[in-house]
Structures are given as structure tokens and as C-alpha cells.
Amino acid sequence: MPGLHVALLDVATAAGIQLELGRPVPWLSGRGHHNETVLRDAPTEVVEVLAGIHRTLGGHDDVLRTKRAANPPTPDLVHVPTGCFVEVDEVQHFTTARETALRLYPPALDLGFDVPEYLELIERWRPKADAAYAHRTSSDFPQVGGRQAQRAYNDSLRDLLAPTFTGYPVVRIAVPGRSMDGALARVVQRLSQLRS
Secondary structure: OOOHHHHHHHHHHHOOOOEEEOOOOOOOOOOHHHOHHHHHHOOHHHHHHHHHHHHHOOOOHHHHHHOOOOOOOOOOEEEOOOOOEEEEEOHHHOOHHHHHHHOOOOOOOOOEOOHHHHHHHHHHHHHHHHHOOOOOOEOOEOOOOHHHHHHHHHHHHHHHHHHHHHOOOOEEEEOOOOOOOOHHHHHHHHHHHHHO
């Protein structure tokens, strides 16, 4: 079943909003904050926060550093006129691991979504979200719940690196219950706020 970002793309296209499916970008890779482009061009403070998130979530830094750059995290959608990422967050993005990562964000970080709203949604959806993929792990997160930790870290990569590499914060649309009611209006509102 395709993700809800495809449904949002269809609705946006019909409304004349220029979104397209995301493609790999040089600064997002399987190596996370060890990506050469990130180390060269991202602010040191951002790389340090990402390293802290990876470590706090139980990531193995030595494994991340030596991972293949293949299978990069790819944005859901991109707003064509600006290059701003638009992420459609289904229930698997509302885990305890995501809460942990969000609480490590610098307070003054410019985001295209409301962190207190996300924390409230995590509180509500955590039981279902934490149960999803709980058995899956990843090479740099080999513990139980490792796939959830990896997803939370990958979300943080987008959130913290996008302002440097796209010039815009990531716009996140929360749809943990899979209802797309009002999703396009929220995208339009947030994109207009970015331009003002």
C-alpha cells in the first residue's frame, strides 16, 4: 500500500500545488551525520546534536560511520518552487524514540511543524506506534525497537539538516490516524508561512 504522501501529492497536483515525489539528495545517506557532505557543509553544532540523538537512541557510532551510503533516507515530497521538504507522518513517526529525539532539539531551532503538538500526538499514539515494527532492528541500532530508533534518527536528519541544505525547515503533516482531512490546507498554510 503506497504511503499517504502519494495521496497528498495527487490532491496537491489537482489543486495546482507544485509538489513532486522526493528523490535522494547528496546530504542524506545511510551514514547519517557521518556523510561527507554533512561533515563539510553543516554547522558543527548541528552535527553534534545529531551525534547526540544517535547515541541517546542507542545507535552504534562505529557501525554508522562505516555503513554503505546506499539506501538513503528520501524525502516524501518536495515543493518544486522552493525545494522545501514536505513529510507526511503516519503513526510509525509517533514513537517513544521520536519523543526522545524531539526533546534533544535545540530550543531555537526553526521548524516547519509544532513540536508541542507532536509531543501531544506521541502521547496519544505511542502504544500503537511503539508496537509497529518493534521486532525490527538495523545494523547501527541492533537493540529491540532499533528500527523505530533509526526512523526517529532519520527524521532528525531531515529536520536538522534541511535548513542548511534547502534553506527551509521541513514541513511535517501529522496523519497518525490516516485521515487526510485538511492535510492540503495545512501544507499550503505552512508553505505560505515559510515565504513570509
